[in-house]
């Protein structure tokens with residue numbers, strides 16, 4: 001027994017002295033001093049030995065444990081001072097992947113629209129979200145007390161300022177500051193005091209378009225809109241031009257696209273009709289030109305306003321407009 005202990009001591013000492021890393025040191029400790037080590041087994045078997053042997057072997061075991069413990073400390077210090085970290089560094093663990101962000105689907109839709117209209121010669125113009133009554137209503141031929149105002153459930157801030165109910169006031173701001181020819185699109189949020197449902201939000205996204213020059217005709221408006229819709233949804237997409245009314249355009253039209261969520265069979269997004277209204281448009285009303293000081297005898301133009309979150313719903317097959325503003329990553333990651 002004592003011979004075996006000496007042998008163990010020699011092996012352990014040699015191993016501890018030649019350990020090249022803290023990790024290796026730890027496995028040597030486990031092997032020679034750990035719970036399952038031979039030394040520990042001898043130690044636990046002491047009680048079965050006769051008293052004489054128990055004393056001599058017991059002493060030898062203790063001495064060896066102390067000796068090896070001290071040696072272990074020394075080796076550890078040696079390795080640590082040589083720059084070896086004390087915790088086990090596991091180079092086989094997979095790395096932490098960097099968090100890669102993505103653009104919001106509505107942002108990507110805007111980029112797509114801007115690129116299509118950019119290709120058709122439209123510049124981008126921006127306007128404030130907090131508007132005054134004049135730009136949001138009066139100049140667009142919607143005077144106070146006019147019933148047309150009921151069509152826009154407005155968030156008023158005070159008597160004269162409000163959250164813009166559409167992007168059309170940007171038309172007015174651009175015309176006030178430039179002379180024709182004007183060919184712009186105006187992307188941005190709009191706000192209405194509406195009860196939210198699958199296809200309406202109180203905060204939503206629009207893209208306004210305005211083209212003013214001499215001799216602009218309705219056929220050009222129609223051509224641009226068809227061209228745009230086909231580029232977006234494919235050449236065989238179903239489109240529907242309906243007669244519409246807007247105080248700031250005359251004549252006016254509303255354009256529907258075949259519902260891309262249910263492909264015409266009827267769902268909650270298209271309220272079972274198979275069609276989704278994507279935009280309003282028309283020829284700029286002469287009253288609007290008068291409000292910005294243009295001569296309606298000299299200039300004509302067209303304007304349109306697209307519902308960008310609706311388009312985004314059609315492009316991504318999303319069936320609830322509210323998802324775009326909830327910032328739920330479980331939803332956003334699917335797109």
Ligand code: PHE
Nearest residue numbers: 166168246280281303304305
């Ligand atoms: N501003 C209108 C709306 O929000 C859309 C529109 C824009 C209609 C331009 C005609 C011309 O409903």
